[in-house]
Amino acid sequence: NxxxxxxxxxxxxxxxxxxxxxxxxxxxxxHVYWYRQLPEEGLKFxxxxxxxxxxxxxxxxxxxxxxxFPKEGPSILRIQQVVRGDSAAYFCASSPRQRDSSYxxxxxxxxxxLTVL
Amino acid sequence: TQLLExxxxxxxxxxxxxxxxxxxxxxxxxxxxxYRQEPGEGPVLLVTVVTGGEVKKLKRLTFQFxxxxxxxxxxxxxxxxxDTGLYLCAGARTGGFKTIFGAGTRLFVKA
Numbered sequence: 154n155x156x157x158x159x160x161x162x163x164x165x166x167x168x169x170x171x172x173x174x175x176x177x178x179x180x181x182x183x184h185v186y187w188y189r190q191l192p193e194e195g196l197k198f199x200x201x202x203x204x205x206x207x208x209x210x211x212x213x214x215x216x217x218x219x220x221x222f223p224k225e226g227p228s229i230l231r232i233q234q235v236v237r238g239d240s241a242a243y244f245c246a247s248s249p250r251q252r253d254s255s256y257x258x259x260x261x262x263x264x265x266x267l268t269v270l
Numbered sequence: 271t272q273l274l275e276x277x278x279x280x281x282x283x284x285x286x287x288x289x290x291x292x293x294x295x296x297x298x299x300x301x302x303x304x305y306r307q308e309p310g311e312g313p314v315l316l317v318t319v320v321t322g323g324e325v326k327k328l329k330r331l332t333f334q335f336x337x338x339x340x341x342x343x344x345x346x347x348x349x350x351x352x353d354t355g356l357y358l359c360a361g362a363r364t365g366g367f368k369t370i371f372g373a374g375t376r377l378f379v380k381a
């Protein structure tokens with residue numbers, strides 16, 4: 154059973170370009186989360202999605218950032234007009250349908266390391 | 271303001287030593303997870319604790335959830351170089367979807 158897949162693993166963009174990060178959740182998982190991690194820091198929540206729905210985007214910057222999880226295909230985190238401060242590791246995690254909020258186990262992908270020149 | 275405070279932030283010990291890392295909050299969590307992250311990789315789930323006072327063992331690792339479900343600890347017995355990594359605690363508050371991560375404890379075990 155394949156784990157969470159993210160691509161690309163490394164992405165280099167110049168300031169002003171667009172970055173598209175893809176995440177394929179584990180088979181059978183319908184919940185996807187995106188996190189951002191700066192060097193030597195923990196993970197910062199960005200957005201939580203289910204198929205075709207954004208459940209919680211309270212961690213997403215209001216401008217330039219968007220996320221989607223279509224009915225078919227991977228989840229996409231899109232960053233428009235990138236700036237140097239967007240350089241970070243972006244992790245996607247997935248979880249199965251949750252019966253309640255007691256269990257919150259998430260399974261992480263290997264991450265995409267974005268470098269903005 | 272960090273809702274989950276982890277301590278210590280950094281720990282360097284010799285192989286064979288024991289250690290404990292802590293994850294504290296003033297908030298109540300429905301569950302807490304512990305993850306380990308190695309450089310260049312994503313976090314890997316180690317354990318989930320749900321019940322106040324719960325203790326779980328994973329080989330040389332012992333995890334405890336506080337009675338009030340506000341804090342947790344991870345104890346490693348006879349640490350090995352392979353235990354080196356960033357240990358993260360994470361949780362979701364009761365009724366919430368958003369997972370909050372602590373800043374992590376960076377452990378280095380010297381051979």
